[in-house]
Amino acid sequence: xxxxxxxxxxxxxxxxxxxxxxxxxxxxxxxxxxxxxxxxxxxxxxxxxxxxxxxxxxxxxxxxxxxxxxxxxxxxxxxxxxxxxxxxxxxxxxxxxxxxxxxxxxxxxxxxxxxxxxxxxxxxxxxxxxxxxxxxxxxxxxxxxxxxxxxxxxxxxxxxxxxxxxxxxxxxxxxxxxxxxxxxxxxxxxxx
Amino acid sequence: xxxxxxxxxxxxxxxxxxxxxxxxxxxxxxxxxxxxxxxxxxxxxxxxxxxxxxxxxxxxxxxxxxxxxxxxxxxxxxxxxxxxxxxxxxxxxxxxxxxxxxxxxxxxxxxxxxxxxxxxxxxxxxxxxxxxxxxxxxxxxxxxxxxxxxxxxxxxxxxxxxxxxxxxxxxxxxxxxxxx
Numbered sequence: 001x002x003x004x005x006x007x008x009x010x011x012x013x014x015x016x017x018x019x020x021x022x023x024x025x026x027x028x029x030x031x032x033x034x035x036x037x038x039x040x041x042x043x044x045x046x047x048x049x050x051x052x053x054x055x056x057x058x059x060x061x062x063x064x065x066x067x068x069x070x071x072x073x074x075x076x077x078x079x080x081x082x083x084x085x086x087x088x089x090x091x092x093x094x095x096x097x098x099x100x101x102x103x104x105x106x107x108x109x110x111x112x113x114x115x116x117x118x119x120x121x122x123x124x125x126x127x128x129x130x131x132x133x134x135x136x137x138x139x140x141x142x143x144x145x146x147x148x149x150x151x152x153x154x155x156x157x158x159x160x161x162x163x164x165x166x167x168x169x170x171x172x173x174x175x176x177x178x179x180x181x182x183x184x185x186x187x188x189x190x191x192x
Numbered sequence: 193x194x195x196x197x198x199x200x201x202x203x204x205x206x207x208x209x210x211x212x213x214x215x216x217x218x219x220x221x222x223x224x225x226x227x228x229x230x231x232x233x234x235x236x237x238x239x240x241x242x243x244x245x246x247x248x249x250x251x252x253x254x255x256x257x258x259x260x261x262x263x264x265x266x267x268x269x270x271x272x273x274x275x276x277x278x279x280x281x282x283x284x285x286x287x288x289x290x291x292x293x294x295x296x297x298x299x300x301x302x303x304x305x306x307x308x309x310x311x312x313x314x315x316x317x318x319x320x321x322x323x324x325x326x327x328x329x330x331x332x333x334x335x336x337x338x339x340x341x342x343x344x345x346x347x348x349x350x351x352x353x354x355x356x357x358x359x360x361x362x363x364x365x366x367x368x369x370x371x372x
Contacts, residue, residue, distance in 0.1 A: 144352035
C-alpha cells in the first residue's frame, strides 16, 4: 500500500545506472545499527546485481533516539557537495561508534575535503532543511523505521538478508529484457 | 463537520486485509478509560473536539530501533499540525510502559489496556486472543468521536504513518485552531 511519493531524480544520491531495471531506495540513518548491517548487505547486493541495480540512499535520521544522526547526515551532504558523498557514507557506517562533531571533521580531513567549507556548512546547518524534507516525504511514503526499502517505488516489507533480498531484486529485474548496457567509466555515480 | 456522511461508504473501504474484525470507518469509537501513568487515567471522551489517533501494538520493547512507537515519536509535530492527539495502546502495564517510554524517550502517552486485559482492544476489534496481545491496528477518530479510518497491519509489519496522515488530511481542517 505504501509507495514512494518522491521519484528518484538527479538530485538523489545514486549508485549504478539510471536505466537499470531495478531501483532500490533505502531510507537510512547513519547512527542506526540495523542500517550499518544493511550497509554491508548493500555492498554485496550491488556487487551481485551489477548494472541491473540502481541504489539510492535517502536520509531518515531518527533524532530522538540517535543524537548524532542529524549531524552525520549533514556531514554526508557536505561531503556530497564536494563530490564525496559515498566516501563519507562508507566512513560513517564504518564508524558508528565515533560520530561526534570532531569525528566528522576528522573524516572530512581524511577525505581531503575543503574542511573550512565543510565546517562552515555544518555550522550554518546548510543541509538541515533538505534532510528534514527528505524525512517528511519519507514519512508520507510509508517509511516505517530504519532502514526502509522501496523496490521500484513500492515499500518492501520482507527480509533484507542477502539471499532473500537478492531473490526479490532478481525477480524485479527479470521482466524487463536486459537493456544494452551503456558504457560508463565507473559504475559509481555521485550525486549532483 | 458532518460526521455521518461517509458512514456507509466507508464500511467496505477500511483496509483490513488480515483481520476482519477491526471496527470500520463510520462507527462511533468505543469509549475507554485507561491508565497512562500509575495515577492518571485517560478517557477518550476528554478529547472530543480534536482528532485522536489510536495505535494499538502488540508489545513494548520490540527489538528494533525506529519501531512503530519511536517513529510516531519522531513525527509528533506532524500529528500536531492536524491538532491530533496520538495514543499508543498495548496490554502492557503502566510500569512497563513507563520503562519503555523512558528508554525510547517517547513524548506521547502510552495507555495500558491491562485490566480487564485487552478490554479496549476487544471493543475495537483489535485483539489477538490466541496470543493475548493487541493487533497492530490504527484508528483515526474525528472530533465527534466517529472512527474515520482504520487499518490492521500484519502483526510483524510496522504500518508507518502515511495512512494516518492521509486520514487526518481527509478530515479537513482541524476543529481546533492549529498553527500551520
